[in-house]
Amino acid sequence: MKPPVKIALIISGGIAAYKIPELIRRGRERGMDFTCIMTEAASRFVAPLALAAVSGNRVLDDLFSLTDEVEMGHIRLSRESDLVVVAPATADIMARMATGQANDLATAVLLATNRPVLIAPAMNPAMWEHPATQRNVERLRQDGVAFVGPASGDMACGETGSGRMAEPGEVLDAILDQIRRCEGPSGTHPLAARHAIVTSGPTHEAIDPVRYIANHSSGRQGHAIARALADAGARVTLVSGPVTIADPKGVDCRHVVTAREMLEAVETALPADIAICAAAVADWRPQSEERNKLKKDGSAPPSIRMVENPDILARLAGHPTNRPELVIGFAAETERHEEHARAKLTRKGCDWILMNDVGATSGVFGGSHNRVMLLRADGTGETWELMEKSRVAQRLVDAIAARLADGDGL
Numbered sequence: 001m002k003p004p005v006k007i008a009l010i011i012s013g014g015i016a017a018y019k020i021p022e023l024i025r026r027g028r029e030r031g032m033d034f035t036c037i038m039t040e041a042a043s044r045f046v047a048p049l050a051l052a053a054v055s056g057n058r059v060l061d062d063l064f065s066l067t068d069e070v071e072m073g074h075i076r077l078s079r080e081s082d083l084v085v086v087a088p089a090t091a092d093i094m095a096r097m098a099t100g101q102a103n104d105l106a107t108a109v110l111l112a113t114n115r116p117v118l119i120a121p122a123m124n125p126a127m128w129e130h131p132a133t134q135r136n137v138e139r140l141r142q143d144g145v146a147f148v149g150p151a152s153g154d155m156a157c158g159e160t161g162s163g164r165m166a167e168p169g170e171v172l173d174a175i176l177d178q179i180r181r182c183e184g185p186s187g188t189h190p191l192a193a194r195h196a197i198v199t200s201g202p203t204h205e206a207i208d209p210v211r212y213i214a215n216h217s218s219g220r221q222g223h224a225i226a227r228a229l230a231d232a233g234a235r236v237t238l239v240s241g242p243v244t245i246a247d248p249k250g251v252d253c254r255h256v257v258t259a260r261e262m263l264e265a266v267e268t269a270l271p272a273d274i275a276i277c278a279a280a281v282a283d284w285r286p287q288s289e290e291r292n293k294l295k296k297d298g299s300a301p302p303s304i305r306m307v308e309n310p311d312i313l314a315r316l317a318g319h320p321t322n323r324p325e326l327v328i329g330f331a332a333e334t335e336r337h338e339e340h341a342r343a344k345l346t347r348k349g350c351d352w353i354l355m356n357d358v359g360a361t362s363g364v365f366g367g368s369h370n371r372v373m374l375l376r377a378d379g380t381g382e383t384w385e386l387m388e389k390s391r392v393a394q395r396l397v398d399a400i401a402a403r404l405a406d407g408d409g410l
């Protein structure tokens with residue numbers, strides 16, 4: 001019999017906490033074992049004894065309880081589970097997670113864990129929509145936290161809108177989804193022992209000491225892919241141009257500025273099984289960087305002579321000795337999308353290309369969502385619906401794992 005999936009279930013103080021005993025009961029029927037950790041406020045909405053009875057385990061609620069620390073320190077607790085789930089997740093606990101606080105057992109576990117984290121937000125619609133909460137959601141997504149819900153509808157507070165905790169069945173489906181993603185069908189990490197190189201972000205090409213040529217890439221998609229590969233067990237080298245987002249957890253991140261530095265970092269990181277070029281590399285750079293700042297001296301504006309940058313994706317795909325088994329590029333297109341992307345796939349010699357529409361109205365650059373089409377060198381392809389960049393990353397990693405497990409399907 002399969003051992004139960006171990007869940008550290010953090011319950012924070014929202015009215016939706018009343019759904020947790022049902023979630024636990026149904027989760028146990030589906031092979032899950034829950035250890036509940038409550039915030040102080042949670043115990044006003046659901047009785048610790050009820051959770052202990054329904055889970056069959058002790059309920060933990062105090063960081064400073066000596067017995068808990070001796071028997072099961074919060075570090076151990078945070079690492080022994082397969083998944084950490086926060087349900088319901090209030091605006092308050094999300095804010096504390098986003099800022100890395102550890103002022104009670106729940107947040108200490110969340111800060112110490114090296115396991116995937118899934119959260120089910122639940123709050124009043126105005127609190128959910130508040131820019132501060134949305135900033136925290138974005139921050140947590142960047143940190144690799146997965147979300148289920150919130151749903152829309154009538155709230156306990158009498159208002160209507162988005163903020164209701166996802167139903168127990170939905171939370172359980174999301175839990176199993178996360179577990180499958182991390183384990184693979186055979187129960188092991190699907191990309192264990194694989195090395196993946198990911199490029200991400202823009203490059204900056206200097207004109208003079210104060211000016212440079214760049215583009216709108218935020219690095220969100222590439223960073224999300226690096227994180228998803230790491231969650232699937234791969235050793236990941238992320239080569240990133242200048243971005244304002246944090247390095248993903250569990251990834252070896254090399255910071256570069258120019259295309260030439262990016263190429264050098266990628267070549268140094270070889271060999272690899274998988275290469276994913278998500279960076280928006282500048283195609284050209286000024287032929288020479290001015291030593292001093294260009295001044296307006298009353299004459300005509302300067303003309304800048306450009307030269308081509310090395311194509312990192314094409315180099316990897318055509319590498320004479322160290323070509324990764326699977327080389328994947330991105331195609332940022334604004335018109336005749338599939339046709340241009342297919343031409344790029346052939347020209348660059350990669351195995352797959354993910355086409356994304358970066359037209360002015362797409363909101364892809366800097367946004368949280370992406371609509372992509374996966375095109376393969378064998379002529380097949382599929383269109384994915386509009387989804388969060390973290391979901392695109394997970395879907396891509398699932399496809400990579402399936403492809404490497406098959407050994408064919410290029």
Ligand code: CTP
Nearest residue numbers: 277278279281309310311312313329330331332
């Ligand atoms: N790429 C790269 N090195 C470059 C340019 C692009 O590795 N010097 C990679 C990108 O990371 C992406 C793919 O090539 O995976 C496609 O980049 P894109 O800018 O969309 O295409 P271009 O090669 O610039 O072609 P075009 O200008 O025709 O759109």
